[in-house]
Amino acid sequence: MSDPNSAQPGSPDKEPASEEQAGRTALGNTERAEAATTPGGPGPRPTLGRLFLENLWAANTFTVTLLSLVLAMVVGAVLMIISDPEVLATYGYITARPSDAINASWTLVSEAYANLFKGSVFDPAATTVNAALSPISETLTYTAPLVFTGLSVALAFRGGLFNIGAQGQATMGIILAALAGFLLPLPPGLHLLVAVLAGALGGAIWGFIPGILKARTGAHEVINTIMLNYIAVYFLTWLIVQNGVQDPSRTDAISRPVDASAQLPRLFGDGLRAHAGIILAVLATWAVAWLLNRSTLGFELRAVGANPDAARTAGISVTRTYVLVMVFAGALAGLGGSQMVLGTTAAALTPLVVAQIGFDGILVALLGRVKPWGVALAALLFGALQAGGNRMQSYSGISLELVTVLQALIVIFIAAPALVKAIFQLRAARTARLQTSLAKGW
Amino acid sequence: MEPGEIHALLGENGAGKSTLMNVLYGLYQPDEGEILVDGKPLKLRGPSDAIAAGIGMVHQHFMLVPVFTVTENIMLGAEQVRGGIAGFLDRRRARREVAEVSERYNLRVDPDAVIEDLPVGIQQRVEIVKALTRDVDLLILDEPTAVLTPQETEELLTVMRSLKAAGKSIVFITHKLGEVKAIADRITVIRRGKTVGTASPEASRDELAALMVGRTVRLTVDKAPATPGEPVLELANLVVDDDRQVRAVDGVDLTVRAGEVLGVAGVQGNGQTELIEAIMGLRPVLAGTITLDGQRIDGWSTKKVLRAGVGYVPEDRSVDGLVKEFTVAENLVLDVYDRPPFGRGLSLRPDEIGRAARERIEQFDVRTSSAEAPVGTLSGGNQQKVIVARELSRPLKLFIAAQPTRGVDVGSIEFIHSRVVHERDAGTAVLVVSSELDEVIGLADRIAVMYRGRIIGVVGPDTPREEIGLLMAGITPDQQGGSPDVGSAAEAGPTATVDSDPAATTDADAVSGTGTPATTDRDVAATTDGVAPAAEGPGSEDEKNR
Numbered sequence: 001m002s003d004p005n006s007a008q009p010g011s012p013d014k015e016p017a018s019e020e021q022a023g024r025t026a027l028g029n030t031e032r033a034e035a036a037t038t039p040g041g042p043g044p045r046p047t048l049g050r051l052f053l054e055n056l057w058a059a060n061t062f063t064v065t066l067l068s069l070v071l072a073m074v075v076g077a078v079l080m081i082i083s084d085p086e087v088l089a090t091y092g093y094i095t096a097r098p099s100d101a102i103n104a105s106w107t108l109v110s111e112a113y114a115n116l117f118k119g120s121v122f123d124p125a126a127t128t129v130n131a132a133l134s135p136i137s138e139t140l141t142y143t144a145p146l147v148f149t150g151l152s153v154a155l156a157f158r159g160g161l162f163n164i165g166a167q168g169q170a171t172m173g174i175i176l177a178a179l180a181g182f183l184l185p186l187p188p189g190l191h192l193l194v195a196v197l198a199g200a201l202g203g204a205i206w207g208f209i210p211g212i213l214k215a216r217t218g219a220h221e222v223i224n225t226i227m228l229n230y231i232a233v234y235f236l237t238w239l240i241v242q243n244g245v246q247d248p249s250r251t252d253a254i255s256r257p258v259d260a261s262a263q264l265p266r267l268f269g270d271g272l273r274a275h276a277g278i279i280l281a282v283l284a285t286w287a288v289a290w291l292l293n294r295s296t297l298g299f300e301l302r303a304v305g306a307n308p309d310a311a312r313t314a315g316i317s318v319t320r321t322y323v324l325v326m327v328f329a330g331a332l333a334g335l336g337g338s339q340m341v342l343g344t345t346a347a348a349l350t351p352l353v354v355a356q357i358g359f360d361g362i363l364v365a366l367l368g369r370v371k372p373w374g375v376a377l378a379a380l381l382f383g384a385l386q387a388g389g390n391r392m393q394s395y396s397g398i399s400l401e402l403v404t405v406l407q408a409l410i411v412i413f414i415a416a417p418a419l420v421k422a423i424f425q426l427r428a429a430r431t432a433r434l435q436t437s438l439a440k441g442w
Numbered sequence: 443m444e445p446g447e448i449h450a451l452l453g454e455n456g457a458g459k460s461t462l463m464n465v466l467y468g469l470y471q472p473d474e475g476e477i478l479v480d481g482k483p484l485k486l487r488g489p490s491d492a493i494a495a496g497i498g499m500v501h502q503h504f505m506l507v508p509v510f511t512v513t514e515n516i517m518l519g520a521e522q523v524r525g526g527i528a529g530f531l532d533r534r535r536a537r538r539e540v541a542e543v544s545e546r547y548n549l550r551v552d553p554d555a556v557i558e559d560l561p562v563g564i565q566q567r568v569e570i571v572k573a574l575t576r577d578v579d580l581l582i583l584d585e586p587t588a589v590l591t592p593q594e595t596e597e598l599l600t601v602m603r604s605l606k607a608a609g610k611s612i613v614f615i616t617h618k619l620g621e622v623k624a625i626a627d628r629i630t631v632i633r634r635g636k637t638v639g640t641a642s643p644e645a646s647r648d649e650l651a652a653l654m655v656g657r658t659v660r661l662t663v664d665k666a667p668a669t670p671g672e673p674v675l676e677l678a679n680l681v682v683d684d685d686r687q688v689r690a691v692d693g694v695d696l697t698v699r700a701g702e703v704l705g706v707a708g709v710q711g712n713g714q715t716e717l718i719e720a721i722m723g724l725r726p727v728l729a730g731t732i733t734l735d736g737q738r739i740d741g742w743s744t745k746k747v748l749r750a751g752v753g754y755v756p757e758d759r760s761v762d763g764l765v766k767e768f769t770v771a772e773n774l775v776l777d778v779y780d781r782p783p784f785g786r787g788l789s790l791r792p793d794e795i796g797r798a799a800r801e802r803i804e805q806f807d808v809r810t811s812s813a814e815a816p817v818g819t820l821s822g823g824n825q826q827k828v829i830v831a832r833e834l835s836r837p838l839k840l841f842i843a844a845q846p847t848r849g850v851d852v853g854s855i856e857f858i859h860s861r862v863v864h865e866r867d868a869g870t871a872v873l874v875v876s877s878e879l880d881e882v883i884g885l886a887d888r889i890a891v892m893y894r895g896r897i898i899g900v901v902g903p904d905t906p907r908e909e910i911g912l913l914m915a916g917i918t919p920d921q922q923g924g925s926p927d928v929g930s931a932a933e934a935g936p937t938a939t940v941d942s943d944p945a946a947t948t949d950a951d952a953v954s955g956t957g958t959p960a961t962t963d964r965d966v967a968a969t970t971d972g973v974a975p976a977a978e979g980p981g982s983e984d985e986k987n988r
Contacts, residue, residue: 295788296780303776306767313724313754313762314777315745 061369067420068413069381076406077109080398084108112396119391120384130271135387137267137274141344143383144277145170148336149361150368150375151288152203152329156221157370158292159325160305165210165225166333167358168232169203173334175236176202178341178349179245181258188261195262196280196338203334204327206232211326215319221326229358237351247348255349264343277339281376284332289372291328301325333358363411382407448606450626451615452650462632463582463615467499468492498573499582504565508558512551513537516572543574548604563594570601574610581605582613587621593709599625619647665863668887671700674871675721675840680730682713682720690716692895693730698840703862703872705886705903707879709914713895714875715757718844721873722754723747735839748777753833757844757875759822763829766818770810771799773817774832798835806831807857823854830858834865841865844875859885879910 090101126132156163177199210224264275292298303311368374389403468486517536540553629641631653675698682691690713719725723744732740756762799813847855891913
């Protein structure tokens, strides 16, 4: 009844379930300690347990996020086992020798996730300082652009707009940043500043277009931003092979490299990839948080996002706000894009230089519950998954795509708190609000 | 409940009327107690159980699919299939059934009309037909008149009478006293979830109102005579279109002076909303001028109009007045957030906002758990107080209040009215628009009656209600000829239809009435009218107009 174990789900998958149990018991202990210190109500024994359960299983944002992560890893483990022929073969004679199947699965999954951890956070086997810092450095490198695109989507979302166009805005940001990076002969420092601002400008222009269309004609921003994504990508593809842009020494589609004077400085020396972009990302997060919560513009933005009619009646110009929101969102995405070419990920334009940062930004924004610091943390998680996924691929032979699947699963579970609640039998508290918070904007 | 009875359930907002009826309809489960139907206890697990037991309900907010036809909506949930083959709907049979039911109870609906094209009154009729096709004996109408125009209300009352004649029982939930007195056979008053009394329809309005709120309520507004000063707001030949590009305001001239309350009376939908939105810069002015304190303000942005010293309480608080997700404090600065002391340059000053909010909450008696509570968690009356507090917290030249007490409990009404009068006494020009005639009469120093986009008369507050009622129906005194007694004219002969409509209008509007003898008289008259089945005729007031 009040025993916390009664709420444990019967997981179909043995190994990850035990892992997960361990994790939750650990978590439970701290929660229990907290619960114990809280003055209990009548009847200490059931109350204590119930209090603990309520605290833990109340479907609050943190618990749902954590459990979504766990669920995604469970599904990921199943996928790893299925996709590995050798391990799968051991299941053919599972009735005869179950230990084979269990051991093989355990080894595969635990090693994969260990590599994920070692590649993103810390490798205990590291001997040099560089090797010890390397996973963090990789994580931060992947995190920085995602913070920007995530903020872009989140900011627009708070203003009542669904910005699917972070990808296109990032692409335009990359293009202008790179052009400024190799076409303008400027002194160091100034060159970097101009290149970064050029990136912001490119994104801002690409955000302004759907913003003004929405404000003036009511054209839906989802449609327009998707269309602009295509235009941006093919503009990039065309631009790369033009004279003066394409690298003269190459025949394939690659542009000239960005001058060293326009590159973001590295944080931990030349051996490690982490660059100043992450500092900009933290600053941007702070700035967006301030803008949303402490500025008059943010007040307008939130009012328009929550109830445009009331905002208009209160004298706030809804159309102006829509345009501004999209310009800001575009500039943020453009800044994110500029890091892909001014940082250490790449130094020249290629058709795929943008990767998926714009689309991942949508996921990051949703995972971060469209709150600036939440977005930053979500970006950190996604960055870590990317960095760890690289190592997982090279050491465990698990393809990098699995990481993408994990990311998708996490977001699906987050977007459907009712599902997580049903699986873990959480209390219904506040889930309804979560659902609507993500469903709005369409 | 007896068969063939209309039982009115009367109570304030939040008294528990709707909850009770939702239990009866099986939507909620009772915690204790039981429901007896024909002497047998009944356990309802859901609406389908209730329908099976012969209980039907028409909700306050209709449960219709806008893009479906009348027939499709009625068959929804009880789809008939053709020849027993799943997947093939028997539309023809359903259509026949709809036609038959609407014929039998004299409820004219076109079975093939699409719901979203129908006016609200007809949509409601569809809901009633829907309930009737399920063969119910007891029909629950939850605040059916809240969304209806006075004409539609009168039609509904006629429908209810014919249903009663057919032996159906009706539970009629409302907080409008006039309607109750016009139609109910028995009245049960509910307060805070308890039955506090049963009354007969002969009880006076004051008695009923006192039962409803639990103390004697003044429905009149206490105020000293006005001391009008200079004209503050002047409208000249104003022309405005509504959202469908149909002329809504058609050449309005109006003056509001400092220190007076000008009430605009009129049946809803006669251009009052558009008139005010035009003044506030929310709607383009097509012709004419708006002058505030000698300065032309037509074409100004809403922000500029607000800045010029205009306070505005919009008609629909949840849509236009408040951001429900925002806190009480944030809503209290919704239109002054960027002015000192709340905002400086680009930055907000949360401490100032919080401090001002606590002050206003105190001053305007807003019942909230804290200034940081989302405003959506407050009751309707307190939400309205938040808006009034916001608008009256800065120096004003002009205060515009549209339906300031709609859906607000009686206690809050008193409070809001006293603040409006207080603002007038401080020398502000006040423009009040309300479809509640009593509110206009109680508050205003002058009453302008609006009809079809025009001001058809400006009268004093001591003008008899009948006269204002006739004006609201578009009948000016000279057109009226020498027949002041509308009630008797209505019964006079074949032309009676013409006159019964305005009478009905006045009656339906006088819903939270003051209980003057005149009103009571007409309640009786309206009832008598309705029993004669011929006293119906949409649009019949036209001929009198020309």
